[in-house]
Amino acid sequence: MSAAPDDIILDIRDLRKVFQVRRKGQTHEVRAVNGFSLQVRRGETLGIVGESGCGKSTLARVLLGLARADGGSVTLEGRDLLDSNRRNRAETRLKVRMVFQDPYASLNPRRSVGDSVAETGDIHRIFASRRDRAEQVGRALDAVGLGARFAASYPHELSGGQRQRVGIARAILPEPDLVVADEPVSALDVSIQAQVLNLLAELKARLGLTLMFISHDLGVVAKISDRVAVLYMGEMVELAPARALFTDPRHPYTELLLTAIPRPDPSKRITGAVEISEPPSRLRQLAGCPFRDRCPRATSICASQPPDLRAVAPGRFVACHHA
Ligand SMILES: Nc1ncnc2c1ncn2[C@@H]1O[C@H](COP(=O)(O)OP(=O)(O)O)[C@@H](O)[C@H]1O
Ligand SMILES: [Mg+2]
Incomplete structure (x- = not known):
């Protein structure tokens, strides 16, 4: 089902969550979710993808009221999801439901x-x-x-x-109106993954749900999603229709994620775009673009100025000075 672009069910604006982490006697700030904004359309499957530690689960937990936001706003059907009033909260809690990664735990x-x-x-x-x-x-x-x-x-x-x-x-x-599934198939055998993905897609259509599908695996996300948001260091770096993102990535980090997906056809393999390297420690905070130290296109502007998310084509947004 494709959703009308202006029928917004979930509106996330400048959402922030900061953790204080102690390492070697020092307190560091981890900006797990760092000014994240997204409008989710009614009836769509919105994929969220990014490496381990980029803030996906924290984002989900804040949306579900399992962790308290440090800034920003979230509304579902115009109702404040971050409302600390217990009664209002109880009402919205039934409207947003979560599927967790580990069905054992x-x-x-x-x-x-x-x-x-x-x-x-x-x-x-x-x-x-x-x-x-x-x-x-x-x-x-x-x-x-x-x-x-x-x-x-x-x-x-x-x-x-x-x-x-x-x-x-x-x-x-x-x-519920919205289901947030955080790595729902990551703990399952590959042979079972497709069955559970199909079930989620089928339920979404049948029950008229909106689905937020979170995974570190872009291959899985692209398969089930209508649109995909790419998260890096707690920030959205690219937002695009799933197919467009998969065939024509615009952010160098999205290219890196695509490189990591094994492709059976060698001619379709993306080569030389970005070296696959370890995700950086969340304890360090770069000035300018958070991706610049891993980026083959980085220039001096990337060190001095954080790139804003901007429209590069209809329905496509990228936070990169060189996109
Ligand atoms: N309760 C917590 N206390 C301190 N740091 C946390 C806590 N939860 C998450 N973090 C940190 O926030 C960052 C994002 O974590 P998380 O949202 O779990 O990422 P993801 O789900 O994308 O792997 C990581 O650096 C993680 O260590
Ligand atoms: Mg997680």
């Missing part, structure tokens, strides 16, 4: 699948009766391809893929 081993799927509904008292609860849990388990009979199972009886389906059932039960 995110399920309580001592709770039945049904109780895990019902948990948020229990907390927010959304069930009219025990029967209603059982029906809603059964529907959610049906929707993810497991079936109501799994309600009596325990996590240790399930495979990794089945556990992640439980995680998805738990996310969709309260009929």
Whole structure:
């Protein structure tokens, strides 16, 4: 489903999250999310990609209210998601739901699948009766391809893929508007990954969800997303339709991520663009462009001036002085 460009469901403006980290007796600031803005369209799958440590999970946790923002604003359907008022918060909490990376860690081993799927509904008292609860849990388990009979199972009886389906059932039960999936297939066997990706895509279409799909793997992100935002050191460096980003990357960092994807056809391999190097420590803060020390195109302006995100083509935005 392609979303209308002006029907914005989630509006993130200049979002910031800073951690104080102690190393060798010194306190450092890690700007995990550093002035991130994004308008997510209703019904789209918005991919977020970047190397480990770039701030993807922190961004998700702030959106879900699991971590407190240090600046900026987030609205869902015009409602303030960062509102600290408990009652307002409880309402929006059901509208935005998260699927976590590790289905082993995110399920309580001592709770039945049904109780895990019902948990948020229990907390927010959304069930009219025990029967209603059982029906809603059964529907959610049906929707993810497991079936109501799994309600009596325990996590240790399930495979990794089945556990992640439980995680998805738990996310969709309260009929959210937005699902944020943080590396939802990264812990799964490659053979299972495609099944779970297909399930997410199918549920998104069927339930009219908006999906924010987070992964370090651009190959996976490009497959499922309508648009993709590339995150580097807590900042967005490129935003583009998934296909355009994949075939014609404009930011040198996006080129680097593409180089890291194995391609079966050697003629399609991107060569010589950027050396693959280790992501830098988040403890250091460069003046100018955060990517300049790894960038083959860097010039003096990159050292003195941080590049703004600017439109380079319809629907395409890049933060690079040389794009
Ligand atoms: N609770 C925390 N305390 C201190 N630093 C943190 C905390 N959570 C994340 N960080 C730091 O913030 C940066 C971004 O982390 P994270 O959002 O987990 O990245 P990603 O999900 O992209 O791998 C990293 O440098 C990480 O070490
Ligand atoms: Mg993460």
